[in-house]
Amino acid sequence: MLELHQISKHYQPGGQLIEALKPISLTIKAGEYLAITGTSGSGKSTLMNILGLLDLPSRGDYLLDGVAISSMNDQQLSQIRSEKIGFVFQSFHLLNHKTALENVMLPQTFGTVPLSDIRQRATHLLQQVGLAERIQHKPAELSGGQRQRVAIARALMNQPKVLLADEPTGNLDSQTTLEVMALLEALNQQGQTLILVTHEPEIARRARRCLVLRDGEVVSDHLQRCTDPTQF
Amino acid sequence: MTAQAKFYYLHNHLRSCLNELRSHALRSMLTTLGIVIAVAGVISIVAITEGMNHSLVKNFSQLGTETMMVRQNIFKAMNNDVLQPMTEREWFALQNLQTGISAVAAFSRVELPGTGVSGVRISYAGRSQIGRLLATSANLPQMTGRYPIDGRYFADSDSDARRRVCLVSEELAATLNLQLGANKPLLQIGNFQLQVIGIMPGGNRDILGTSADVYLPLGFAMQLNPKDIALEFGFRSLDESNTEHIKRQVNQLLRQIQGTRPNETANFVIENATELKQFQTDTLGTIRTVLLLVIAISLIVGCIGIMNVMLASVSERTREIGLLRAIGASQSYIQSLVLTEAAILTTVGALAGILLGLGIATIIAAGIPQIEQVILPPAAVVLTVCCAILVGIACGALPARKAALLSPITALNLE
Ligand SMILES: Nc1ncnc2c1ncn2[C@@H]1O[C@H](COP(=O)(O)OP(=O)(O)O)[C@@H](O)[C@H]1O
Ligand SMILES: [Mg+2]
Numbered sequence: 001m002l003e004l005h006q007i008s009k010h011y012q013p014g015g016q017l018i019e020a021l022k023p024i025s026l027t028i029k030a031g032e033y034l035a036i037t038g039t040s041g042s043g044k045s046t047l048m049n050i051l052g053l054l055d056l057p058s059r060g061d062y063l064l065d066g067v068a069i070s071s072m073n074d075q076q077l078s079q080i081r082s083e084k085i086g087f088v089f090q091s092f093h094l095l096n097h098k099t100a101l102e103n104v105m106l107p108q109t110f111g112t113v114p115l116s117d118i119r120q121r122a123t124h125l126l127q128q129v130g131l132a133e134r135i136q137h138k139p140a141e142l143s144g145g146q147r148q149r150v151a152i153a154r155a156l157m158n159q160p161k162v163l164l165a166d167e168p169t170g171n172l173d174s175q176t177t178l179e180v181m182a183l184l185e186a187l188n189q190q191g192q193t194l195i196l197v198t199h200e201p202e203i204a205r206r207a208r209r210c211l212v213l214r215d216g217e218v219v220s221d222h223l224q225r226c227t228d229p230t231q232f
Numbered sequence: 233m234t235a236q237a238k239f240y241y242l243h244n245h246l247r248s249c250l251n252e253l254r255s256h257a258l259r260s261m262l263t264t265l266g267i268v269i270a271v272a273g274v275i276s277i278v279a280i281t282e283g284m285n286h287s288l289v290k291n292f293s294q295l296g297t298e299t300m301m302v303r304q305n306i307f308k309a310m311n312n313d314v315l316q317p318m319t320e321r322e323w324f325a326l327q328n329l330q331t332g333i334s335a336v337a338a339f340s341r342v343e344l345p346g347t348g349v350s351g352v353r354i355s356y357a358g359r360s361q362i363g364r365l366l367a368t369s370a371n372l373p374q375m376t377g378r379y380p381i382d383g384r385y386f387a388d389s390d391s392d393a394r395r396r397v398c399l400v401s402e403e404l405a406a407t408l409n410l411q412l413g414a415n416k417p418l419l420q421i422g423n424f425q426l427q428v429i430g431i432m433p434g435g436n437r438d439i440l441g442t443s444a445d446v447y448l449p450l451g452f453a454m455q456l457n458p459k460d461i462a463l464e465f466g467f468r469s470l471d472e473s474n475t476e477h478i479k480r481q482v483n484q485l486l487r488q489i490q491g492t493r494p495n496e497t498a499n500f501v502i503e504n505a506t507e508l509k510q511f512q513t514d515t516l517g518t519i520r521t522v523l524l525l526v527i528a529i530s531l532i533v534g535c536i537g538i539m540n541v542m543l544a545s546v547s548e549r550t551r552e553i554g555l556l557r558a559i560g561a562s563q564s565y566i567q568s569l570v571l572t573e574a575a576i577l578t579t580v581g582a583l584a585g586i587l588l589g590l591g592i593a594t595i596i597a598a599g600i601p602q603i604e605q606v607i608l609p610p611a612a613v614v615l616t617v618c619c620a621i622l623v624g625i626a627c628g629a630l631p632a633r634k635a636a637l638l639s640p641i642t643a644l645n646l647e
Contacts (some may be wrong), residue, residue: 054558054640074563082560093555093644097255107559109244112237154559201388 001193002028002051007060009046009216012214017227020046021076022216023060030161033188035207036197038092040065043216044167052085052164053077061174065161082107088156092147092165094139100150101135107157125153152183162193169203177222181206216227249572256545263541264581265536267623269615271585272592273527275608280600281520282607285513286562290604291438292509297377299505300333300475301440302482308497316490316499317462322323325489331481332470338377339368339442340464342453344422349647351436354446355420356456357487361443363404364436364601367420367453367461375466376442383430391451398426400445404599405434421446424456437604441467445477475504535627542574542631553635554643567636574628575621582620586613 002221009021028034036044050062053069062069064080070079095101104122110169126135129149139147148168155163165184169177181203190196198204212220253260302318309315327334342365344352351364370388373379380399390397398409399420410417416427426448436445441464454461469478479502490496503511546553553566561569590608597603 052558078557078560078565079564081558081640085560087558089644093558094552095552097556098251102251106556107250110241110556110565111244112241113244114240114242115247158560165504 001030001062001065003025003063004050005061005063007050007057007062009043009050009055015026018061019216021050021057023124024218026211026218026221028162028193030082030193031188031191033194033208034196034212035085035187035204035210036195037199037201037204037210038219040199042213044199044214046070046165046211047213048108048166051162053081053085078142083156083158084161086160086163088148088155089156089167089168092139092144092151092171094147094154099136099138100142101133103139103150104153104157107154122153126150127157130157136216143176145174145179147207148172148176149183152180152187156157157191158189162195163187165195166193167199168196169198169200175205187231198203238316245568245572247571249576252569254578255414259541259545260577262582263538264577266530267581267589267620268585270531271620272535272589273530274616275586275589275612276593276596277520277523277527279590279606279608279611280603281516282609282612283409283593283597283605284516284600284609287438287602287604288407288509288512288516291440292505298469300467300469300473300478300482301503301505301508302500303503304462304464304484305497305501308499311497313497318465318486318490318500319456319461319463322486322489323463323465325485326465326467327484329481329485332474333478333479334468334470335371335374336465336467337369337372338450338465339366339372340450340453340461340463340526341365341441341444342367342448342457343460344457351445353420353434354404354408356410356417359408361404361407361445363401364446365446365448365453367448367450368442369450372442372447372466373469378431378433378443381433383428385430385447386449388614391449394451394455395449396424396452396493397449399430399431399432399433399443400428401435401443404445405431413435419446431630433606437601440466441601479504488543508549531623536644538578538627539630540575543634544569544585545586546570546631546635549635550638550643551646553638554640554646557638557640558644563636566638567632569631570635571625571628575585575624578624578627579617579619582617585620 004024004026006020006023006025008019008023008063011020013019015021036047038044039045046055050057052228053064053207056070059232065083067080069077069080093101093172095106101119101122103199104125105118108118108121118219126132129152131146133139134142134146134150142150152163163184168184169180169194172180184194184196196203196207204210209220211218304315304317304321306315320338322337323336326333333487344365351362352359354363355361370386370391375387379385381402382398385399386395400408400419410419410428412428412431417427419426419428426446432443432447434443436443450461469475471478482502483498486500487498490499557563581627586608590606593606593608597606
């Protein structure tokens with residue numbers, strides 16, 4: 001479903017060339033549960049931003065659902081982001097002045113769906129992530145785990161093809177980490193493609209497939225679980 | 233997109249903007265303040281000057297072009313010079329002038345002891361109202377073209393006999409619930425009781441100062457308060473091509489009677505209706521232009537204010553915009569979001585400004601006797617609102633562009 005051919009990314013802040021990502025080829029199938037891992041600065045976020053169309057690769061081809069994205073304009077890229085990709089961030093990125101419900105509704109407020117339908121779907125999703133009692137709460141009135149669950153519900157709003165989570169448990173304690181991971185994995189069980197970026201071996205080990213990056217290069221791509229934590 | 237989809241799209245879009253504005257209610261209000269004030273300024277000036285213009289046109293259409301007025305030269309009094317008022321002496325002389333003029337009407341404002349800025353208390357059958365008095369000769373209606381709508385105007389004999397009769401304006405009659413019946417109603421003004429014998433059309437306001445709430449015969453008024461009577465005159469030239477000649481003759485005659493020295497300013501001014509209209513229209517136009525210019529400048533200042541606040545709000549919302557971009561909002565969507573917000577702010581500001589402006593105009597107009605009513609042409613409203621929307625879009629353009637071009641990754645990584 002996601003195909004990367006010799007994708008690379010480099011930055012040139014002030015003349016000095018930084019190769020954030022060296023040429024990578026990668027195929028991710030529908031329904032997969034992939035962990036992207038590696039030390040800080042190894043290029044995990046860069047790769048994820050490219051996968052999520054937030055950033056364009058410097059070189060290489062990226063096919064999403066069989067469509068090459070290299071020739072697309074901002075309007076088309078945004079459309080695909082909206083329809084096929086759901087993001088979950090380390091720091092949740094909820095809007096503080098909106099309620100949980102309004103935050104979840106957000107991805108459809110720039111579409112053509114009637115408001116009542118949006119509200120219904122958002123309420124349903126909040127029930128699904130176990131926050132039925134909290135839909136009118138503002139983020140400040142929610143715990144970290146609850147906030148991340150609101151963010152997951154928001155990411156699911158447009159029934160994305162792929163869920164991209166960048167360090168989703170980075171701001172959570174160990175108990176809520178387990179809860180959030182369980183939620184994400186349950187979604188994967190139901191067929192949701194899940195790509196998880198994490199620098200924590202214990203989290204990465206839970207994935208069915210594990211990609212290890214070091215200095216922008218793939219050093220291992222296990223189609224089985226990550227077994228050897230010394231790799232990174 | 234189908235029509236329905238388009239509707240939902242616009243509906244959602246507008247809601248997003250309104251939610252955003254509502255969640256920053258105070259900031260939104262402060263942003264529009266500049267526009268509210270500027271629009272209120274424009275609207276009040278237009279409403280007042282339109283009202284004045286309306287009175288002008290109405291009065292002059294009744295007068296006819298050949299009418300001439302001799303009024304007190306109030307500028308002479310302003311220059312700390314002694315202004316010698318005109319009396320019956322000048323009136324009689326004018327009436328005897330051997331040139332082609334009609335009968336000469338004379339009139340004067342009357343101020344009784346206790347008269348305030350807006351007039352004296354007038355009472356009838358338990359009701360009372362503050363109003364203005366005007367003493368006139370019997371032939372005033374012929375000069376102004378305004379005749380009683382009920383009853384009759386007083387005759388020379390009423391004046392000569394010092395009869396205590398009067399006419400009231402239609403508006404005053406309505407306020408006092410006064411009707412002419414078989415036995416004439418008695419009006420109480422100060423210490424005097426006057427019999428109402430007729431009702432004059434309209435209210436107490438016009439540009440020429442020939443309208444009042446109560447019209448009294450000159451004879452009675454002079455008996456009341458002879459010192460305060462300062463006559464002004466109106467007449468028609470019977471030969472329109474000869475107005476300049478008539479003017480010269482009247483000037484010469486009055487100066488001679490008043491004993492004005494050759495290089496001294498006259499105590500009167502002679503106005504021809506056409507000139508007067510031109511002068512007043514010109515003055516009105518100049519005042520309007522100057523005021524609108526001042527407002528235009530304040531509008532520009534208001535715009536810069538809006539732009540500034542919108543720029544700040546975009547910076548403040550960087551993270552939010554980054555998030556919207558990540559979850560699928562395109563650059564053009566973000567741009568239109570900010571533009572729509574700006575347009576909503578300025579439109580609401582303009583509407584509030586129109587209401588405020590109308591309020592201000594009504595209050596100001598109440599203090600200007602020449603204005604019968606404030607008038608706000610619909611075109612001015614439409615134009616103001618259109619201008620405001622354009623201004624909003626113009627002011628929002630830069631912030632909107634800044635917002636659209638934010639890199640979502642950088643925006644999201646800000647903490
Ligand atoms: N906008 C940028 N400009 C310059 N260098 C960048 C930029 N974004 C990332 N990098 C560099 O690319 C490398 C990979 O970064 P990143 O993908 O964020 O790593 P990770 O998420 O694994 O910690 C780092 O060395 C980082 O400094
Ligand atoms: Mg990272």
